[in-house]
Amino acid sequence: MGLLSFIKEAGEKLFGGSSAHAAAPAANPADANDAASAAIKIYIDKQNLGIPNLMVLFDGASGKVTLQGDAPSQEASEKASLAAGNVSGVVSVENLLVAAKPADEAQYHDVVKGDTLSAISKKYYGDANKYNAIFEANKPMLTHPDKIYPGQKLRIPKL
Numbered sequence: 429m430g431l432l433s434f435i436k437e438a439g440e441k442l443f444g445g446s447s448a449h450a451a452a453p454a455a456n457p458a459d460a461n462d463a464a465s466a467a468i469k470i471y472i473d474k475q476n477l478g479i480p481n482l483m484v485l486f487d488g489a490s491g492k493v494t495l496q497g498d499a500p501s502q503e504a505s506e507k508a509s510l511a512a513g514n515v516s517g518v519v520s521v522e523n524l525l526v527a528a529k530p531a532d533e534a535q536y537h538d539v540v541k542g543d544t545l546s547a548i549s550k551k552y553y554g555d556a557n558k559y560n561a562i563f564e565a566n567k568p569m570l571t572h573p574d575k576i577y578p579g580q581k582l583r584i585p586k587l
Contacts, residue, residue: 432521432536434513434581461488464517468493472511475568477504479525484512491519502531503565506583511569514580534565535584545573552584561587 469484472495483496493512499505505525513521537548545559553561563573565585570576
């Protein structure tokens with residue numbers, strides 16, 4: 429799938445803050461990277477994408493996440509990339525997952541201030557009422573059509 433870029437400051441706060449799931453910052457950078465890798469893997473696993481042998485490597489110096497393993501579909505592979513990339517502190521995701529059911533890659537949209545799913549739908553599909561296709565394509569990372577934020581990257585599926 430390749431390399432996707434993300435905004436480092438946007439996204440889920442797994443490495444501190446009220447929703448922290450990672451271990452406390454370690455003095456050793458390798459330990460910190462291992463803790464962050466584990467936290468990102470747990471976050472992706474919580475999305476229920478069906479990737480049983482997922483391997484996640486995080487490099488704190490570059491902010492890069494590398495995903496390896498086998499995904500059941502192109503959609504699951506793309507959602508894993510988005511879940512990892514939409515974590516605060518992540519700058520890029522290299523997706524090396526092998527999809528069992530390859531398909532055309534979806535487009536992506538970087539949310540900016542003032543964006544709504546309807547406006548994004550109008551831009552890509554010419555019809556604001558097709559926003560639900562974007563919402564469904566980004567579940568379970570999105571829990572409500574009105575809960576998107578600047579800096580977030582969304583999948584825009586082909587219709």
